[in-house]
Amino acid sequence: MQFDTPATTNPIDQLTIVGQSIPRIDGELKTTGKAIYAYEWDEENIAYGHPVGSAIAKGRITSMDVSAARNADGVLAVVTTLDVGKREKGKQNTANLFGGDEVQHYHQAIAVVVAETFEQARAAAALVKVDYAEEKGVFDLSEAMKTAVKPKDAGGAPPDTAVGDFDAAFETAPVSLEETYTTPDQSHSMMEPHASLATWDGDELTLWTSSQMIDWWRTDLATTLGIDKEKIHLKSPYIGGGFGGKLFLRADAVLAAFAAKAVKRPVKVALPRPFLVNNTTHRPATIQRIRIGAERDGTITAIAHESWSGDQPDGQLETAVMQTRLLYAGKNRMTAMRLAELHLPEGNAMRAPGEAPGLMALEIAIDEMAEKLGLDPVEFRILNDTQVDPEKPERPFSHRDLVGCLKRGAEQFGWSTRGKPGTRREGDWLIGTGVAAALRNNLLVPSAARVRLDQDGVVTVETDMTDIGTGSYTIIAQTAAEMMGLPMDRVKVRLGDSRFPVSAGSGGQFGANCSTSGVYAACVKLREAVIQTLGFNASEVVFENGTVRSGTRSVPLAGVAGPDGLSAEDTIEWAELSDSHQQSTFGAHFVEVGVDIATGESRVRRMLAVCASGRILNPITARSQVIGAMTMGVGLALSEELAVDTRRGFFVNHDLASYEVPVHADIPHQEVIFMDETDPISSPMKAKGIGELGLCGVSAAIANAIHNATGVRLRHYPMTLDKLLGGLPALS
Amino acid sequence: MRAFTYERAASVESAAKSAAANDKAKFIAGGTNLLDLMKLEIETPTHLIDVNGLGLDTIEPTSDGRLRIGAMVRNTDLASNETVRRDYGLLSRALVAGASGQLRNKATTAGNLLQRTRCPYFYDTNQPCNKRQPGSGCSALGGFSRQHAVLGSSEACIATYPGDMAIAMRALDAVVETVKPEGATRSIPIAEFHRLPGDTPQIETALEAGEIITAVTLPAPIGGQHIYRKVRDRASYAFALVSVAAVIQPDGSGRVAVGGVAHKPWRVEAAEAELPKGAKAAASILLADARPTDQNRFKVDLVERTLGAVLREARG
């Protein structure tokens, strides 16, 4: 199905099942431990692989001595990076995962030790001796930014944009701001580590793994192994979180495949927790310079956002200026992104890449600007709202209700009672509130699905879409149930298998909207097949309560299909609507923090998110996405930072004891409001993404609340107490 | 983790003997620290002696008014003990500020005292670390040192002792009771139990080879207000950046031990004499010899401010 005209009324609009708060259908499997995750799959005769990571950040391996490991108890094989030699790299990978003598980053996989038990493999892995020729690397972004370059492209967008004459407008603006903000390297820190079980049958490989994007993994694994993609069967039905860390093929899959080949047995490999930080990817640090000029009445006349980030050679930018191209009006504007070469582990997508760190900076700058203008920060944002793409005014937003979010949020939160910075105190707590706007683009990716109606009237949906904890199973079942007029228990959903049609996958908050649209398209075809089988007149047919009705005739769906069932498959494809219209999701975050007047510890006391992101397919799963994202935003604001050792080139705090994500005690009451809206330009579901919007802006709202509480303006994340202490009042 | 043999000790004496007979042996209590370190091959014992079944898990008053805490009393049980909560509230508060409920259910008094540093370089066997591998160098010096020591550190090591319980015990003047392999008993004042790193950061306590902790005794209750204030980046489940354990008497005199700043609980009796004058006066003596790194300079200010808050809380 080509989606090329805005959606009109369709069966989804009935909202008998879609849009309802239906608990996740895989919930019981998960809470009772019956959902089987990658490392838990069982095969006969499994052997266990344990990775060995490079001990240096950059250089070459001159020799490896595996004799002690090979002779250790229970060891079946040691496969080294030298044994397998240089491999062709997967399209989505920047750094090599395995193969060859070159070391590109710390903890890069250089061997896998395979043994009868996990413990034997781990013990023997420590016995592999490696000699390196170490080379000097560049690990400090603040140094490397001086030699940063303009890359050819920034994730499909131009690295630079300019409209009007920014310099002149900024120069003459009566009120202006110029500040630099920084965000550190951040880790996905999902609960389930990367893990794979590989089994070869002749030249065919079956891989159980934990992947957000089945087809990307399968394609890149085939490239890396040097085999035909059709020879790989990849399964990833349950995933314990990803946040972008499982978008691209990772070393566990490659190591398991090579190891299983070597020992001719099924082999399991999980990455140990420290490897998640230095072996896989992370969100790269940014240095961001923002300049804003405005009239005294608060009208923005000039806005500029520049960002520097680093990555491995041929790597990617953190596209931190993207939201600034769209969020506020202003006639004169420019954005620019520069990429420095660094030899830290590969930087790559983490939840809301670009917008999350970009808004961490921009939304502090907006707060600062409002303060300079003597305007309320909510008012200042509303004043500079735009209904068109400010860089291309001929492009309207498909639907934009940022103003609605801000107003609704302000009312709900009690914003009007906010005081001046440093004026509210309860006991030893300085109290402040903060606001930030949220914007995250709505991305559209083709997505296919197959639906089959069986003799008993049960519909089974198959698509390689993944459920990374987000609720995909449930919203897909809701979509099929709504389309086919069936109750939820007559729909089965099978996901995460490369034998199913290729879906959007889970990433960029495109999964829910695109994968359900693919299911919608397949169901439209299945409805046609049913109608044809029954010889009904298509225009009059209604699917409801398990029956198909046309005029006075009503037939139960059970029985329509013969023993072979009725099948239909389709792909949703996206046409120019995304060129003619800017599609984005919007929100507003309000938070209240307390800062301990003595110690500078900041604790969040209240959070509210108001989200405008089209039709909400299921308020429970959507809310759960948003509160999870808000929680992540607390971590990014207050504690999360991968500490770089700039001498040795690695992230030092590579475990969950030292990379501090929020714990329950850090998270107060969280409230989420969804604006009641639909976006017919986005998709037939009239929905948009929600999973990343919830993170966008949260951290800046916290930073702004800290300023309101203390009068101290922090511009460098995370906002730990050491950065605040100097600005707090002396204690008597 | 290396392969190891395992033994369930039959008595305190046999446990100590067995440990002395094998220099690669280790006692195991709750295992919450030791097993993590073994998995990463930071500790590589070849023999484990389980000391859980030796009847060391009671809390009993002594005839002279002290309180004797068995070495295997779980942190949860110790923190919730009625006598402890009434007479040694400081200890109870320090315990519940540490780790998580699950860990405290498993962790023991002896194991907690002996928990090892959380220096991240100590945890990465690819990195030089004098504590893990004597003579290899100290990666934290000139590296990531935000949580490291500001007091009593050396050129060889700037790690901190990370625990909470021992800070409270230091303020309470606890005594560590041990049995040596040859059967002799020792009472080691907590002040002498943990060592500064000096040139031998791998030697962390006064314990000798094979010496087993049997109990910790607390002197008779001293009254006063018991306050344990732990400062950290997140609200729970994090080690202290700085912690202050204080017992403050109605006249403003008192005792203060500080955690998160040194290789041992930090207490300076001369500083306590200044307490009635306020935090600044006391802190200036407590921190007189501070030698922070650029990354942990804030701790000096933080100790003073936290102490200030504690004294204010004590005044009510």
Ligand SMILES: Cc1cc2nc3c(=O)[nH]c(=O)nc-3n(C[C@H](O)[C@H](O)[C@H](O)COP(=O)(O)OP(=O)(O)OC[C@H]3O[C@@H](n4cnc5c(N)ncnc54)[C@H](O)[C@@H]3O)c2cc1C
């Ligand atoms: C995630 C995490 C967070 C934590 N957070 C905190 C925190 O915030 N604050 C805090 O204070 N602690 C914290 N801890 C540390 C925790 O308190 C310790 O792991 C625990 O107290 C150790 O006790 P255990 O009985 O498990 O010791 P074990 O691990 O069994 O043993 C530790 C050491 O003591 C030795 N030992 C044990 N018994 C004896 C004995 N009778 N005689 C001589 N030697 C003995 C062992 O040989 C070993 O060297 C944390 C731990 C973890 C894993």
Ligand code: SF4
């Ligand atoms: S501070 Fe101590 S524990 Fe840390 S690296 Fe240096 S020697 Fe090792």
